[in-house]
Amino acid sequence: MIKYVVRRMIQAIPVLFLITVFTFLLMHVQGNPAQRFAQNARVTQAQIAAFEHRWGLDDPLPLQYCKWLGVCGDKPIVVNVLPPALGGGDNGILHGDFGYSVFDGRLVTDVIAQRMLPTLILTVTAYLIWVTIAILAGVYAAVKRYSLFDSGLTIFNYVGYSLPTFWLGLMLITFLSVPPLRWFPASGMNDPYTTPAFGTDSYWVFFGQNPFFAIFDLGRHLVLPVLTLVTVSIAGDSRFVRSSMLDSLNQDYVKTARAKGVPERRVVLRHALRNALLPVITNVGLEIPFLFSGAIVTETIFAWPGMGRQFIESVGHTDYPVLMGILLIAAVSIVFANLLADVLYAVVDPRVKYD
Numbered sequence: 327m328i329k330y331v332v333r334r335m336i337q338a339i340p341v342l343f344l345i346t347v348f349t350f351l352l353m354h355v356q357g358n359p360a361q362r363f364a365q366n367a368r369v370t371q372a373q374i375a376a377f378e379h380r381w382g383l384d385d386p387l388p389l390q391y392c393k394w395l396g397v398c399g400d401k402p403i404v405v406n407v408l409p410p411a412l413g414g415g416d417n418g419i420l421h422g423d424f425g426y427s428v429f430d431g432r433l434v435t436d437v438i439a440q441r442m443l444p445t446l447i448l449t450v451t452a453y454l455i456w457v458t459i460a461i462l463a464g465v466y467a468a469v470k471r472y473s474l475f476d477s478g479l480t481i482f483n484y485v486g487y488s489l490p491t492f493w494l495g496l497m498l499i500t501f502l503s504v505p506p507l508r509w510f511p512a513s514g515m516n517d518p519y520t521t522p523a524f525g526t527d528s529y530w531v532f533f534g535q536n537p538f539f540a541i542f543d544l545g546r547h548l549v550l551p552v553l554t555l556v557t558v559s560i561a562g563d564s565r566f567v568r569s570s571m572l573d574s575l576n577q578d579y580v581k582t583a584r585a586k587g588v589p590e591r592r593v594v595l596r597h598a599l600r601n602a603l604l605p606v607i608t609n610v611g612l613e614i615p616f617l618f619s620g621a622i623v624t625e626t627i628f629a630w631p632g633m634g635r636q637f638i639e640s641v642g643h644t645d646y647p648v649l650m651g652i653l654l655i656a657a658v659s660i661v662f663a664n665l666l667a668d669v670l671y672a673v674v675d676p677r678v679k680y681d
Contacts, residue, residue, distance in 0.1 A: 396420035445632035464567025486561030513629035574602035611667030615659035
């Protein structure tokens with residue numbers, strides 16, 4: 327197993343390299359960040375040229391990519407792949423330097439770090455809820471095939487999966503966040519009238535002094551965005567689990583176990599479920615990058631200050647470094663989510679062996 331994991335990680339290197347190339351090129355196809363000054367009559371061409379030179383936008387694309395990756399210094403002939411301690415450079419993503427935001431000048435790592443915690447709070451909560459419910463509901467619907475529960479789940483799946491996320495979010499706000507109900511807040515992570523802005527030093531001081539109130543306030547703001555994500559995701563994944571479980575229940579080894587008098591609970595949980603989870607692992611594993619890249623539509627609708635909303639804001643600002651940082655994190659997550667799914671195959675099914 328260890329040899330397999332090491333081999334897969336080595337194979338991921340060229341894949342990640344190609345991802346960086348395509349990410350870099352796609353960002354530059356979008357346009358030049360200096361274009362946002364084109365309609366400003368107070369900004370001269372000399373100032374625009376100075377801006378481009380300051381951020382290296384007037385360099386040839388290969389040199390810009392080289393600097394962003396971290397294999398070149400200020401001159402293209404200077405190669406600094408090695409760590410700084412061994413005489414290499416300290417710029418570029420290979421050295422943990424994602425550059426600076428061209429919008430506000432902050433380190434990209436600081437921008438991403440500030441938005442990562444809100445995204446993890448939202449997505450991990452939604453992920454745990456929807457995966458748990460989807461698996462339980464899908465398995466029960468398969469075991470109780472054609473029952474009232476199975477029929478109700480099928481209707482829910484078709485309706486829920488067809489609902490656009492943005493529409494569902496807006497409907498939840500309309501019915502649950504405005505008079506007469508006003509049960510839950512419509513935006514943000516906390517009440518600005520009673521709690522300091524989330525993530526600030528003042529907030530953590532307030533959190534330490536009023537932990538129960540802060541958690542309750544955060545929980546109220548979580549309800550609607552989590553409900554939006556969970557509804558659509560359960561509808562898709564539970565249908566997938568049900569189909570996989572039905573296929574497993576119809577296998578000969580399950581019929582044999584039943585013929586031998588094995589209790590039904592053991593047949594379902596030990597024989598059928600473990601094999602039914604194999605294709606489910608792939609589907610659920612590929613959703614892991616969502617935890618780090620954020621839910622773009624949901625975070626935008628509910629003004630949730632996470633990675634997804636930051637991505638939309640960076641697109642509007644043509645902020646290359648931040649966009650490339652977010653896309654790179656999502657790409658790396660996808661590569662390693664595939665590796666994790668392959669490893670879990672061997673855990674769930676002893677028949678799967680990796681040499």
